[in-house]
Amino acid sequence: MSRSSEHDKQPRNGITDKREAILRAATKVFADKGYFNSKVADIAKEAGIADGTVYLYFKSKEEILHSIFNRAMEEFISESREEIEKIEKVEDRLRKIAELHLEKLGADREKAVVFQVELRGSTKFMEEFSATGFASYLDIIRKTIEEGQNQGVFRKDMHPITCAKILFGALDEMVTNWILSKNSYPLAPMANEVLKIFFGGIYEK
């Protein structure tokens, strides 16, 4: 089994394997039926393990959902940061961020559903999430915009954090719409559309 390819940090490790399997199974089940309508037994069955085994890896059903968010977010941020930091021009950097955002979620419909739907379905989750993963992400955008302002590329009459939220909100809406549209179109190209407005506005020049 060349399973080591996925994560060289924890290779050939039974514990990690089963944890992964549960997380993957839960993502599918949550995406299909929603967090509250999913049974731990469904997840166990999907993962091919016994119900009780779930509790050897997670303290509760809720913790599974948390783990899905955190792991995906960490993964996304660490992977993105690398790619983004190399980029010189702030516009290109924002473009990369937008592209990655839509590419990653557009590549895994189930994960996207969990992010767009389940994550939003509880103030509790949202608060926790917005204090951690989301904050980091928004911060990356904010800093880029700030840098653009300092470079004189971006307008200075706006709070960079507000700009960041606007960009995020627009991208987020693209994802949500994509999920709800049954006959799925490719999501990634929408990045360019969002950026056309975000960069240049809607006015005819």
Place this chain on the structure above:
Amino acid sequence: MSRSSEHDKQPRNGITDKREAILRAATKVFADKGYFNSKVADIAKEAGIADGTVYLYFKSKEEILHSIFNRAMEEFISESREEIEKIEKVEDRLRKIAELHLEKLGADREKAVVFQVELRGSTKFMEEFSATGFASYLDIIRKTIEEGQNQGVFRKDMHPITCAKILFGALDEMVTNWILSKNSYPLAPMANEVLKIFFGGIYEK
């Protein structure tokens, strides 16, 4: 406020009163604890009625949530449409839409929570909602943008529906952020910030 129409609708009408009370109570309870964590008994207690009475006015707990959405959405759209249709210039019209969006939700935190959180927490709800109320709303924005394109005011190299989604997404994110920020700032002024970007883009001119 000279909105006498509201009083005319409820001429000390028992049925309407109690229905309203349940809807109001449910909005509060759902906002506090989330739909799935709210008990019908909580709603009844909050409304000051017996558990069973809830079922004289609503078929199920789910129907209460639906009613909250539908009523609020209908109200919002019908009220907005009036105000918006009078406006000549498309930019002003979009500005009005954005202002109303944030004013209405910023005026009722609980309703906003239900809209931003509970409505999003289930693909089922989202699908239903996005097929009805939300579609109408987005359509109003889309038509305005289309009109602007025809007038040569707005750029023609973008689908108006995409622009509409971008604007909505940005506004939506403002609301969500406002809800999650504990020490609440006024929401409505954010409309102007969103429009600055939406109209003119982020580039320094």
Place this chain on the structure above:
Amino acid sequence: MSRSSEHDKQPRNGITDKREAILRAATKVFADKGYFNSKVADIAKEAGIADGTVYLYFKSKEEILHSIFNRAMEEFISESREEIEKIEKVEDRLRKIAELHLEKLGADREKAVVFQVELRGSTKFMEEFSATGFASYLDIIRKTIEEGQNQGVFRKDMHPITCAKILFGALDEMVTNWILSKNSYPLAPMANEVLKIFFGGIYEK
């Protein structure tokens, strides 16, 4: 209104009329759905009155069922007694009893259902019933048999009460079978069949 035709004892009496209506409605509803699955509201609707009105005439849902039994039983016994007492020969008297039993129940399927099914569905009801109405009925049969024994017409090597139960059981089974058979045949003629066995036995002579 020629409603007086039914019962000259209580003519044109509002109280009686409504009581009757409830009893009739309840018989229908109980026959259709069973006692436990019938709602007081169903009975009220069938009777064309408000739910609360039922409680002006009956203390409880249970009392309605009791009243159906008692009234039908009283009616049956008083009507039967007259007809039966005139009859000279004990065999003819038993024949009359059997015929009346099947005629009365065969003439009113709904009442029959309530008697055969609802009355049997609770030891409590059965005990009460078997102590009153049923006991009277069985007693009429028993006395007739006893008389037959004294006249030397019927065999003396059996307890008359046992014979009465056997006859009743056989007739009762005819009714139950008739109810359960969808494409209903006439019930009354079965009296003769039962009596052929009861009188003469099954042996070839």
Place this chain on the structure above:
Amino acid sequence: MSRSSEHDKQPRNGITDKREAILRAATKVFADKGYFNSKVADIAKEAGIADGTVYLYFKSKEEILHSIFNRAMEEFISESREEIEKIEKVEDRLRKIAELHLEKLGADREKAVVFQVELRGSTKFMEEFSATGFASYLDIIRKTIEEGQNQGVFRKDMHPITCAKILFGALDEMVTNWILSKNSYPLAPMANEVLKIFFGGIYEK
């Protein structure tokens, strides 16, 4: 008692044991309070298990009742058939049937109550039952009578199925009466009484 077959079926088998325990507990509870007045919690407590455990063995409360009928009926029919088929003379065979009927029910008051009372308390149950278990039973009696007619032992001027119902009805009434009589007498001897009439009729010879 040399009924070793019963022990062979339950070789300290957890599943069977608990299923049995629930069935036994339910029979007792249903007999005591009636099906509709029995709570699943009552059954669980009587069986010494948790409420939820009931649902590991039965899909619903209704299924428990069905299982009681079906199991008892199957048991009765299969056990009876063996004993009956050996018997040569049709009269002796009917006698055996009657004796077994009363012996089996007379040996287990609670099961008898469920059969005589709960089974009868709903047209739905009765219809199902009369289409399956009861039909088989009646058929055994009918065939025996038919055989007797062919042998010239029984009178030919009656439908054998009617005779079967008459015999069943008489026996059934014996059981019901026995249940309702508090100071219980032995039930089995009543078989002979019923047969005296069924075979020879009530006339003095």
Place this chain on the structure above:
DNA sequence: AATGAATGAGCATTCATTCAT
């Protein structure tokens, strides 16, 4: 580690009954 049988708290909904009008 893994299992899956057992647990029992939890809850939406129903409906007999009441009572203000």
Place this chain on the structure above:
DNA sequence: TATGAATGAATGCTCATTCAT
């Protein structure tokens, strides 16, 4: 008398979690 809105106790069933094996 009659109404029917309001009540609130009652319960079958689910499912996250535990634990003996």
